[in-house]
Amino acid sequence: MSDIKHTPLHGLHLELGGKMVPFAGYDMPVQYPLGVKKEHEHTRAACGLFDVSHMGQILLRGPRPAESLETLVCADVVGLPEGMQRYALFTGQEGGILDDLMVANVGDHLYLVVNAACKDQDIALLETGLDTEHEIEVLDRGLLALQGPQAATVMQRLCPPACEMVFMQHGHFQIDDIPVWISRSGYTGEDGFEISVPADRAEALARRLLAEEEVEAIGLGARDSLRLEAGLCLYGHDIDTETTPVEAGLIWAIGKPRRRGGERQGGFPGADLILHQVEKKDHQRKRVGLLGEGRAPVREGTELFSGDDDSIGVVTSGGFGPSVGRPVAMGYVTIENAEIGTTVYAEVRGKRLPMTVSKMPFVQPGYFRG
Numbered sequence: 001m002s003d004i005k006h007t008p009l010h011g012l013h014l015e016l017g018g019k020m021v022p023f024a025g026y027d028m029p030v031q032y033p034l035g036v037k038k039e040h041e042h043t044r045a046a047c048g049l050f051d052v053s054h055m056g057q058i059l060l061r062g063p064r065p066a067e068s069l070e071t072l073v074c075a076d077v078v079g080l081p082e083g084m085q086r087y088a089l090f091t092g093q094e095g096g097i098l099d100d101l102m103v104a105n106v107g108d109h110l111y112l113v114v115n116a117a118c119k120d121q122d123i124a125l126l127e128t129g130l131d132t133e134h135e136i137e138v139l140d141r142g143l144l145a146l147q148g149p150q151a152a153t154v155m156q157r158l159c160p161p162a163c164e165m166v167f168m169q170h171g172h173f174q175i176d177d178i179p180v181w182i183s184r185s186g187y188t189g190e191d192g193f194e195i196s197v198p199a200d201r202a203e204a205l206a207r208r209l210l211a212e213e214e215v216e217a218i219g220l221g222a223r224d225s226l227r228l229e230a231g232l233c234l235y236g237h238d239i240d241t242e243t244t245p246v247e248a249g250l251i252w253a254i255g256k257p258r259r260r261g262g263e264r265q266g267g268f269p270g271a272d273l274i275l276h277q278v279e280k281k282d283h284q285r286k287r288v289g290l291l292g293e294g295r296a297p298v299r300e301g302t303e304l305f306s307g308d309d310d311s312i313g314v315v316t317s318g319g320f321g322p323s324v325g326r327p328v329a330m331g332y333v334t335i336e337n338a339e340i341g342t343t344v345y346a347e348v349r350g351k352r353l354p355m356t357v358s359k360m361p362f363v364q365p366g367y368f369r370g
Contacts, residue, residue: 007053008142008202016217024116026054029219036221040322043188043226044363047148048218049209052187056119057141057196058112060126062134065110069103072129074245074268076255080105085170085183089245089253090125095270095277096241097248098125100233104170104183111170111181113143113194115235142202147192147226149366150214155193158208162193166370178205187223189230190366228328229321231289231360237300238287238316238330244270246277247332249287254278285313286338289360290346292327292353295320298346304333305345305352312337315346324362329355 005026013020018029029051031039042048060069066077075088085104092098099118104111114122126136146154156163159175162182170183178201186192197205209215224234233239239248257264260275268274277283292298302315318329329346337344340359345352 005054007051008199009051009053009206012203012206013051013217018217018219021220023220024054026116028054029217031219031221032217034216036219036225037322039216039218039222040225042216043148043190043218043222044323045149046216047146047150047154047212047214048188048222049206049215050145050147050218050223051142051206052145052194053142053199053202054116055143056112056114056116056122057139057143058114058123058126059109059137059139060112060130060134061109061137062130065134066105068130068134069110070258070264071267072125072269073101073103074254074258074271074274075103076257077103077110078264079255079257082107083169083171085111085168085185087253089250090122091245091268091270091274092241093269094241095244095273097235097239097243097245098122098241100235100239100253102183102185106170106172117236139196140199142197142199142205144195144197144202144206144209145186145188145192146195146209146215147186147188147190147218148214149190151190151192152368154209154212154214157212167191167367175205176208180205184368187230187232188226189232189361189363190226191368224317225319225322228317228319228330229323229361229363230365231330231362233287234317243332244274244277244283246274247283247285247287251278283335285332285334287316287330287332288338289358289362290315290318290329290331290344290355291324291358291362292329292346292355294353295327296348296353297327298329298348298353298355302329302331302346302348304331304355305347306337307343307345312344321362327355328362330360333357
């Protein structure tokens, strides 16, 4: 008997013709009849609706939730203004990344969104890592992502006050008679909104959004190609327990007050190693963007070589970028080969395909900053 889980939108996915696959313990749509490429292009041109209800949603309450969470993450949580959210990393004692997450300051408590595949371990980490004064509430809610340049046009019709937010703001609103929590953020590189909704109202809200002419249902396939073009990491692929934030190019996620000389320097797992790497820049490898030639995609796990035939790294995410019009990838290479413009070679079916180390994101971000 299968123990695979369903999101509140499972029946709707089947009704819409979603091709379902197991993902992080859930039965999820990888694509709809429109197809991955057209779903990707529609999101970049108009607006896509993603079911991300498999993600973990957690409330953290207590006398000092921000200070307490800082013992587990390297972000500046104490300095996060009310009504804002911030990207954060759970780190391990060896300096590796245990998960990446979003943290919102909702006033007297914090709202966390963690990755589906890491949800159980993250909850256990919070339960064992924080003192008993703090209450951890795991929520049973739906989570929808409305993404694309026309997302605000759609939201203006349904919830005008939410359109007053800028990138990374978070607030509580109402759509029709449904109470929702909305952040202006997403995982595509486009403007958009992530909408947390009571589980029993998630399908009604999804149908309401899909009724708007700009909106199409989008599956995991296009979600992956969109985030790759946006240069965004996927946990378990581009970042993991063997990768430090510095190697991953995520130094910006280490809050300045948490760095050497900061008012709350260190204090998170692996801080000595991570802050040493920040200061001394003596790490041996780095996450880079890679642009290929021709049409052949270079997939995860492909070995990378220098022009001298030395093995220098590996691709961690890769595919054809529909918006870029060529193969795109990210991966890790030795520091000596990480400079923008360097040519490296990906070994695909016995052939060495040239790729150029490139800036990320590969597409111009559409985030609304006001």
